[in-house]
Amino acid sequence: MTATTPLKVIIIGGGPIGLTLAQILTSAGVDFTILERRSTVTPEEGAGIAIGPTSFRLYDQLGLLPQMEAISTPIPHKHVLQRDGKVYNSYEFHLRACHGRAMAFLHRLDLVTTLFSTLPDDAKAKIHVNKSLSDIALTPEGVTVTCADGTSYNGTLVIGADGVHSKTRKIMNSLSNAPESETLPFETTFQGLFGNFPRLSLPGSEIEPGHDWECHSGGVSSQFFVGRDRGWFIIYRPLPGGPTRERIDYTDEDIKQFAEDVKDMHVTNKLTFGDVFKNVNKAGLTQLQEGAVKNRSWKRIGLVGDACDKITPNVGLGYNNGVLDVIVLGNLLKKLNESGEEITEEKVGKLFKEYQAERKEFSEKVDDAARGVIRTVTHTGFMKYLLDRWINPVLGLDKLYGSKVMGPLMAKQQVLEWLEEKNGIDGNIPWAHKGLVVTKA
Numbered sequence: 001m002t003a004t005t006p007l008k009v010i011i012i013g014g015g016p017i018g019l020t021l022a023q024i025l026t027s028a029g030v031d032f033t034i035l036e037r038r039s040t041v042t043p044e045e046g047a048g049i050a051i052g053p054t055s056f057r058l059y060d061q062l063g064l065l066p067q068m069e070a071i072s073t074p075i076p077h078k079h080v081l082q083r084d085g086k087v088y089n090s091y092e093f094h095l096r097a098c099h100g101r102a103m104a105f106l107h108r109l110d111l112v113t114t115l116f117s118t119l120p121d122d123a124k125a126k127i128h129v130n131k132s133l134s135d136i137a138l139t140p141e142g143v144t145v146t147c148a149d150g151t152s153y154n155g156t157l158v159i160g161a162d163g164v165h166s167k168t169r170k171i172m173n174s175l176s177n178a179p180e181s182e183t184l185p186f187e188t189t190f191q192g193l194f195g196n197f198p199r200l201s202l203p204g205s206e207i208e209p210g211h212d213w214e215c216h217s218g219g220v221s222s223q224f225f226v227g228r229d230r231g232w233f234i235i236y237r238p239l240p241g242g243p244t245r246e247r248i249d250y251t252d253e254d255i256k257q258f259a260e261d262v263k264d265m266h267v268t269n270k271l272t273f274g275d276v277f278k279n280v281n282k283a284g285l286t287q288l289q290e291g292a293v294k295n296r297s298w299k300r301i302g303l304v305g306d307a308c309d310k311i312t313p314n315v316g317l318g319y320n321n322g323v324l325d326v327i328v329l330g331n332l333l334k335k336l337n338e339s340g341e342e343i344t345e346e347k348v349g350k351l352f353k354e355y356q357a358e359r360k361e362f363s364e365k366v367d368d369a370a371r372g373v374i375r376t377v378t379h380t381g382f383m384k385y386l387l388d389r390w391i392n393p394v395l396g397l398d399k400l401y402g403s404k405v406m407g408p409l410m411a412k413q414q415v416l417e418w419l420e421e422k423n424g425i426d427g428n429i430p431w432a433h434k435g436l437v438v439t440k441a
Helices: 016-028 053-062 065-071 095-101 108-117 169-176 254-260 273-277 320-335 345-377 380-394 396-413
Strands: 007-013 030-034 048-051 070-073 077-081 088-094 104-107 133-138 143-147 152-155 158-159 186-198 209-217 218-228 230-238 282-292 302-303
Touching: 007 016, 007 152, 016 030, 016 053, 016 320, 048 108, 048 320, 053 065, 053 273, 065 070, 065 104, 065 108, 077 104, 077 380, 088 282, 088 380, 095 230, 095 396, 104 108, 133 169, 143 158, 143 302, 152 282, 158 169, 169 302, 186 254, 209 345, 230 273, 254 273, 254 282, 282 345, 320 345, 345 380
Parallel strands: 007 030, 007 158, 077 209, 158 302
Antiparallel strands: 048 104, 070 104, 077 088, 133 143, 143 152, 186 230, 186 282, 209 218, 218 230
């Protein structure tokens, strides 16, 4: 590819991470195409998404902070209870003290709608739906991506943002003759029933927004987030039949049976899950994969988000981890695009290796934390029960780990280098990267 030919990124997947990358590349002046297999990039799936301080910093840089604050609810408070509703631990999350912002929760549909609707019209025109990936071919000039409908798209490189069942990953592994262990890199040990409901539909609807209620018990656990207008739940339990690396598809009957099994479990000190589920707007059941690929890229193909690193939702960092992926890539891609040099396969490969190296430490810590948390809250073994029920409430280990281990690591994560943070907030741990600093006259 000659120096006169601009960089073009083909993004596979138009979900939250793909659309976030589109926002970043639009700001960076990097051309892109999104290929989404579904008929819309704004489907209603019933799920909620946690947004952390690092993602809010990005929204501030992109000029999206007012919109994101309007559709989300800060969740600073956490309450932990037994199945009978007795609360045995309450505290404020460490995020606001450490980083200036509490975790917030929003509806997935609201997130993707905002990310899409705020793109300029010429960027929206680069998003193509009903485009199921069929093949990726490397060419001397770049890549050619072919879809199931026979259409093809040419670009400099491919970024797979197509989720845990990534077709991009499968094609990359085939082309690179990856070892068999990379064919199915994620293992499922737990499953999760999730959904949302209108807050004021609940008995005792005076329940206040801004709280995370969690039931921790042997073999089953829940998270119950209360927003301004709606709430969200996810119920965790070990996968019947034991761990697997295979894909599982669930039916409406599976959802109903799961809900029946846990209907008497308290999700707040006053409400049982049965109280909530009778008012549900939409619910789903999914396997909760865990794991990370060994290599996030090969030649001109790279992976981001759940396509390369999958954690359970307990720690609220799945989307935020993927956002950090595309921030790092955004910084590298902008530099490459403005280098004026020929964009060779070697240069693209080096870019992807820099990306993986930058993301390694934080991603591995997040993976370890999520694995530990889901096993602790479901009391997987006596020591996990002892830690959750007796040691943590007395010693405050959650807050200690968050502030002393994860906090300093989070503070080291990148922001976009070319944009200013106009509403930057610091906590007790200063941010290592500040983005563009504009000197006021």
